[in-house]
Amino acid sequence: MRCSVRGVGPCTPPACRTGEAANPWHAVQFSNCCRFLRTRFTELSGRYDSGVLLVLYQQLDALSLPGITAVVKRYGVCCWNKSANLEVGMGEQTPRYHRIADDLRGQIERGELEPGQQLKTEFELVEQYAASRNTVRLALRRLTDEGLIIAGQGRGSFVRRRLTPAVWDWSVLESRGRHRSASNGDQWASIVAESGRQPRQEVKVSIRRPPADVAQKLRLDPETELTVVRERVRIVDQDPYALADSYFPEELVRGTPLMLPEDVAAPGGVLASIGLVQVRYEDEITVRMPTRTETEKLSLPSATPVAVHSRTGYDKDDRPLRVMITILPGDRHVIRYDVAAD
Numbered sequence: 301m302r303c304s305v306r307g308v309g310p311c312t313p314p315a316c317r318t319g320e321a322a323n324p325w326h327a328v329q330f331s332n333c334c335r336f337l338r339t340r341f342t343e344l345s346g347r348y349d350s351g352v353l354l355v356l357y358q359q360l361d362a363l364s365l366p367g368i369t370a371v372v373k374r375y376g377v378c379c380w381n382k383s384a385n386l387e388v389g390m391g392e393q394t395p396r397y398h399r400i401a402d403d404l405r406g407q408i409e410r411g412e413l414e415p416g417q418q419l420k421t422e423f424e425l426v427e428q429y430a431a432s433r434n435t436v437r438l439a440l441r442r443l444t445d446e447g448l449i450i451a452g453q454g455r456g457s458f459v460r461r462r463l464t465p466a467v468w469d470w471s472v473l474e475s476r477g478r479h480r481s482a483s484n485g486d487q488w489a490s491i492v493a494e495s496g497r498q499p500r501q502e503v504k505v506s507i508r509r510p511p512a513d514v515a516q517k518l519r520l521d522p523e524t525e526l527t528v529v530r531e532r533v534r535i536v537d538q539d540p541y542a543l544a545d546s547y548f549p550e551e552l553v554r555g556t557p558l559m560l561p562e563d564v565a566a567p568g569g570v571l572a573s574i575g576l577v578q579v580r581y582e583d584e585i586t587v588r589m590p591t592r593t594e595t596e597k598l599s600l601p602s603a604t605p606v607a608v609h610s611r612t613g614y615d616k617d618d619r620p621l622r623v624m625i626t627i628l629p630g631d632r633h634v635i636r637y638d639v640a641a642d
Contacts (some may be wrong), residue, residue, distance in 0.1 A: 302588070310427070329369075337429075339418070340435040346350075347364070348450045349550055360612075366547065373541075381466055384580070394434050396429075396431055396437040397435045397436070397438035397442065398432075398439075398442070400425070400429050400431060400435065400439035401439040401440075401443055402625075403429075404439065404443060404449075405443060405446070405448060407579070408443075408448055408449075408459055409610070413459050414459060415459050415460065415462055416458060416459060416461050417458065417459050418441075418455075418456050418457070418458050419449065419456065419457045419458065419459070420454055421457045422436050422437065422440075422456075425440075426572065426612060440457055442603055443457075444457070444603065445603045446461040446603065447460060447601060447602075447603045447604060447631065448460055450601045450602070451602075453634060454634045456583055460547070460601055462631070463539055463541075463631060463632040464496075464497075464537075464632075465632055465633055465634045466492065466495075466497075466536060466541055466632060466633055466634070467495075467633075467634045467636065468491070468585075468633065468634070468635050468636065469636050469637075469638070470635055470636065470637055471636070471637050471638040471639070473487075474487055474569065474578075474581065474611075474613075476569060476572060476575040481567060484499075485499065485501070485563060485565045486563070486564075486565040486570075487569070488501075488544075489501065489536060489563075491535055494576060497536050497537050498536070498537050498538075499534070499535070499536060500534075500535040500536075501532045501533065501534055501535065502532065502533040502535065503531070503532050503561055503562055503563055504530075504531040504561060505528065505529065505530050505531075505546070505558075505559060505560065505561040506528075506529050507524070507526055507527070507528055507529070507550055508526065508527065508529060509522055509525075509526065509527070510525070510526075510547055514527065514547045514623050514625075515527075517610075517612045517620060518547065518549055518612075518620045518623055519620055520549060521603070525549070525550070526550040527547045527548060527549060527550055528547075528548045528549075528550050528553050528554075528558060528559060529545060529546070529547055529548075530545070530546045530548075530558065531543075531544075531545045532546075532563075533597055533598075539632075540597060540598045540599055541598075541600075541629070541632055541633070542598075542626055542627060542628050542629070542633070543594060543597060543598065543626065543627040544624060544625070544626045545625050545626075546623070546624045547621050547622065547623045547624075548621070549620075549621075552576060552621065553571075553574070555575075556570070556574050557570055557574075558570055558571075558574075570613075571613070571621060575619050576615065577615060577616070578613035578614065578615060578621055578622070578630040579614065579615060579616050580614050581611050581612065581613050581614075582612045582614070583609065583610065583611050584608075584609075584610040584611075585607060585608070585609050585610075586607070586608045587605055587607050587608070587630075588605065588606065588608065589605055589606070589608070590604065590605075590606045590627070590629075594606060594627055598627070599631055601631075604629055604631050605629075605630045606627050606629050606630060607627075607628040607630060607633070607635075608625065608626070608627060608628075609625070609626040609628060610623065610625050610626075611624045611625075611626075
């Protein structure tokens with residue numbers, strides 16, 4: 301096998317692998333190869349974005365020829381730093397795109413760039429900061445990952461609009477004593493309405509086999525038993541705020557209002573109104589990134605984590621009556637607890 305570098309000509313693998321030569325001809329070829337690489341990296345650093353350099357560096361480094369790799373690393377890294385506009389300080393390197401992101405972040409925090417306002421175009425930012433387009437894109441990506449801006453498809457970047465958080469006291473969440481009237485809907489809708497905001501729920505009802513984790517909590521056989529599933533998109537002031545899916549053993553709620561594909565409510569809860577009283581709850585809370593479906597239903601900007609609240613309700617005989625799984629986006633909810641310390 302023979303290897304070659306464009307513009308230099310072929311050299312034998314043994315010479316490249318060792319960085320030494322088996323004969324004088326190999327020594328000349330290796331020297332020419334190194335000289336060519338130094339020249340090309342220097343030229344590229346002045347003509348291309350750092351992304352192009354990185355690809356070239358990775359391709360050459362993948363050859364696994366230590367003699368050549370040493371030259372690639374020495375000169376490639378220097379040119380990479382130059383192209384990426386790194387500011388070298390005492391013992392540290394501050395990427396140029398960090399400084400651009402810091403400046404834009406400051407404008408957002410000071411209110412100079414308001415929620416919903418469009419940022420300058422990439423071209424305008426390139427001119428303003430005298431930076432490459434790739435460097436500007438890295439800065440914008442950093443702000444997107446921090447949840448400060450959102451990118452509109454083909455429309456540029458915008459300062460992310462902040463939703464007013466919904467505040468929940470989970471110490472008394474679903475307490476029957478706090479839900480004595482159904483005039484404003486279920487307890488969730490009542491709490492939202494009491495805060496002076498407008499609640500609404502989009503409801504879908506189906507009968508299907510439960511997922512394995514839900515079946516386990518309801519003590520059902522996922523292969524043979526069915527659940528009634530109420531899927532709700534919970535909307536506050538026209539914005540989707542949460543997803544809430546409730547699973548009921550089908551044999552318990554057959555023929556009840558819980559089968560209706562609409563928003564239903566009763567004082568103290570619909571289950572209690574049909575004689576299925578929940579006397580205790582068991583909660584589990586996890587935090588993760590949303591699925592694609594959750595992102596679409598909740599209109600979530602990128603980099604928005606969600607809390608998953610799973611609640612299982614039991615009757616006085618410790619029989620599970622319901623599993624409710626609520627998806628709560630982290631940018632629009634505040635959860636509070638009042639816990640006794642005795």
